[in-house]
Amino acid sequence: MADLRALLIVLTMISSASGRFVVEKNGVRVIRPEHIRGRHEGAIANFGVPHYGGTMVGTVMYPEKNSTACDAFGGTPFKSRTRRPVILLVDRGDCYFALKAWNAQRAGAAAVLVADNVDEPLLTMEDPEDAQASEYIEKINVPSVLINREFGETLKMALTEGTDRVIVKLDWRESMPHPDERVEYEFWTNSNDECGPRCDEQMSFVKNFKGHAQLLEKGGFTQFTPLYITWRCPEAFKLSKRCKSQCINRGRYCAPDPEHDFSEGYEGKDVVIENLRQLCVHRIGNATGRPWVWWDFVTDYHARCSMKNKSSLIVLIDKAFSQMAQLDVPGLPLDKIDKCMGDPEAGVSNDVLKIEQELQLGHGSRGDITILPTLVINNVQYRGKLERSAVLKAICAGFKESTEPPVCLSGDIETNECLRSNGGCWQHPKLNITACKDTFRGRLCVCPIVNNVPYQGDGYTSCEAVGPGRCTMGNGGCWTETREQTYSACLDSELTGCRCPKGFQGDGYKCEDIDECKEKLACNCPECHCKNKWGGYDCNCKGDLLYVKEEDACIVRNRLRFGWNLAILELSCVAGAGLAGYIFYKYRLRSYMDSEIMAIMSQYMPLDNHANEIESSQQHSTAL
Incomplete structure (x- = not known):
């Protein structure tokens, strides 16, 4: 067992010998007091939920006692009583970073600033590998930021003076690049489900995020790539039993034994082979226009072929291929997947796994991949807990503004800032109408459209119904009163404005009897x-x-x-x-x-009269 630990240490050292860890940062701008205004940087923690794409303006508070926040505060002394949330400033030291955030969250804080206690470059606050920490680590929903010692002392001094409130703005808008209308993201994972809380975390994420991932992929909004970490066995250990049980292709691609015991269960090389199979499923799926089938395969595989049952490699392979056939995915031939995987016993490089090892090394603005699981979005390592809505918010922040897909505008990832004092936006004094709109980037104060009646205004201090039908919406915001009869300053014939009716005087918003x-x-x-x-x-x-x-x-x-x-x-x-x-x-x-x-008609009757006269004359002659 000691030899196994030594080998694992060697493998880890080799993987990170030339490693470069990049600290992801966000902006911290002091708004008040005036004499310390300015922008600073903070390091985003690897736990909690950073507000990618958004901002938070809050009042800074520093506890008089328990300044390290290592003990529970009791109650909610930092729950905001005003429109601005409380950002709790605490000192580094004496306990886990995550515990500080957990105690601050339970005390009502909306965010945590941890002031370093030494002068050093900013570092990423990690979540601890501790069984007790797992009880609260997944419950942390507030963002946490590490700031340098000098900036922390400046904030404490301003709070001690007490002449003005200390107000800061946490800004994550530039923490996630958003260059265009498509987001590229990759997920570094592992087929092993026997590595404790980490494996449980990543499999829970895959299962819960599957619907969003496939929706984004099918719509052409994202390009997803699954990736797997492997290590190379040192030359001195290639012929050892340890390397042979944990590596394929003659020590080129290795993974630790799941149970850390070579005598039971299955071996590290089984993990590498399954990693390779899942990579080929994505490759063939992508080549046939169905890259999203990876999510189906992985979730189904872990449901059917859990490594917790100590199955052998042959049983796993049989179950995996049987499961693939049941997926019934047209255009995903199993023979192509087998060809993609190649021969694990060959003494040459594997084309697929070789690319994986190259991608582990950082380049440009991104660091090496040394931790599982790791999510990289638009070439930036995601910080925060691996949870469905938190990751979706980060991916949505990677889109250029106004190009986000509909799933990013749903209530699923709203910030819920409107629940606190209506987000500081306008609200109708009587009707349930507000200008506050929650989005994943934060709340917006925008005058609404209600029952096809638009409201216009700045969204913060005023919104007024305009257009036809406006008088049906709270009387268009105009004055109205009923005594013996009802009078109103809102006229249906006018699309805007208020005018006091005859018999009253005022500005239309307040009318008095004349x-x-x-x-x-x-x-x-x-x-x-x-x-x-x-x-x-x-x-x-x-x-x-x-x-x-x-x-x-x-x-x-x-x-x-x-x-x-x-x-x-x-x-x-x-x-x-x-x-x-x-x-x-x-x-x-x-x-x-x-x-x-009669005169006109007589002009047409002379012949008739003449004929009568002749006939009368002839009759007279005969008589004679």
Whole structure:
């Protein structure tokens, strides 16, 4: 067993001898107080959920006691009572970084700044390989950032002075490159499920992220590549039993024994062979236009062929191929997969695994791959816990803004910033309408569209309904009040604005009754008596006089009756004149027209009259 540990140490040393670990960073900008304003850098932790693509503005607090946050605080002393969340500043030392974040989260903090206690370059805060830590490590949802000692001391000094609140902005927008409309990401994993919490974590992720991954891949939004770490056996150990049991191709590609025991279960070379098979499944699937089949194969393989049952290599291979056939994926021939894998016993390089070892070495802005599991998005190593919604948020941040696929705009990865004081956005005082919209990049203050009625404004202090139907939405934000009757400053005929109705004065958002009597706006005649009422007035006349509103005057009722009689007389005269005209038309004009018509017709009847005269003359002659 001691020899095995020695070999593992050698393999690890060889893999990282020329390794380069890259610390992924985010921005930390001090907004207040004025005299320490400026931008600094922080190192993103490998636990919690960084807000990739987004920002967080919060008030910094530093605990008077338990400054290292190694002990539970008790209660939620750092839960924000204002619109700004609390970003807790703690000191490095005495316990795991992750434990500090866990205690801060339980105390109500929204994020954690860990101030280094020595002057050194920033480093990545790792999650511990500890059985007790596994009880809380997956429950950490707040982002954590390591800052250098000098910056930490500056923040503490500003907090001690107490003249102004210390407000900082954590910015992850540039932590994830987003150059175009497609995201390339790779997942360094392992077919071994017997390596403890790490293996359980990666398999849980594959199973839970499968739906999102295939949706993104089928839509052409992402390009996914699975990758596997292998080590090369040192030349001095090639002929040893240890290398022979953990390596294929004569010591070129190795993996540790799953149980760390060569006498039971299956061996490290079984892991390498299964890694190779899964790589070929993706290669053949990609060549046939179905790269997403890898997710089906891997999840199904671990469900059917868990290494926890100590199966032999032959049983695993049989189950794997049987399982592949049951996938029923057209265009994924098993013979091509077998050809892709090659001969594990050959003494030459394997084309597929050779590429894997080359890709493990860092290049450009990215570091070496030395830890499993590792996720690389747009050539940047992902920091944070390997969890479905956290990873989806990071991938979505890799798209150029406004080109994100629909899955990135769903509620599944919202920041829920609108739950805290409505995100500082406008909210209707009576209706359940808000300008706050949660996205994976953070909350946006944008005036909404409700029931096809758009709102316009800055989204922070004001939003106003505009267009047809606006008065149905909270009366368009205008004044309205009901006493004996309802009055409103919102007019359906106008698409914007508010205007007080007749009888009221104001800006339309607040209207007050006009006292027409006091202002001498009506009922001003000597005999008038004015009485104001809400929205109008009543005007009465003395004695038997009658008030005429149009003339704003009081008149005698008999005079009014005389006026009506005169009007009736005038109408009678008009009616008589009309009747006379009709009679004239009926008789005089009609007779004239008849005579004219007879004159015209007589011009066409002379022959007939002449013939009658001749016939009459002849009859007379005969009689004689």
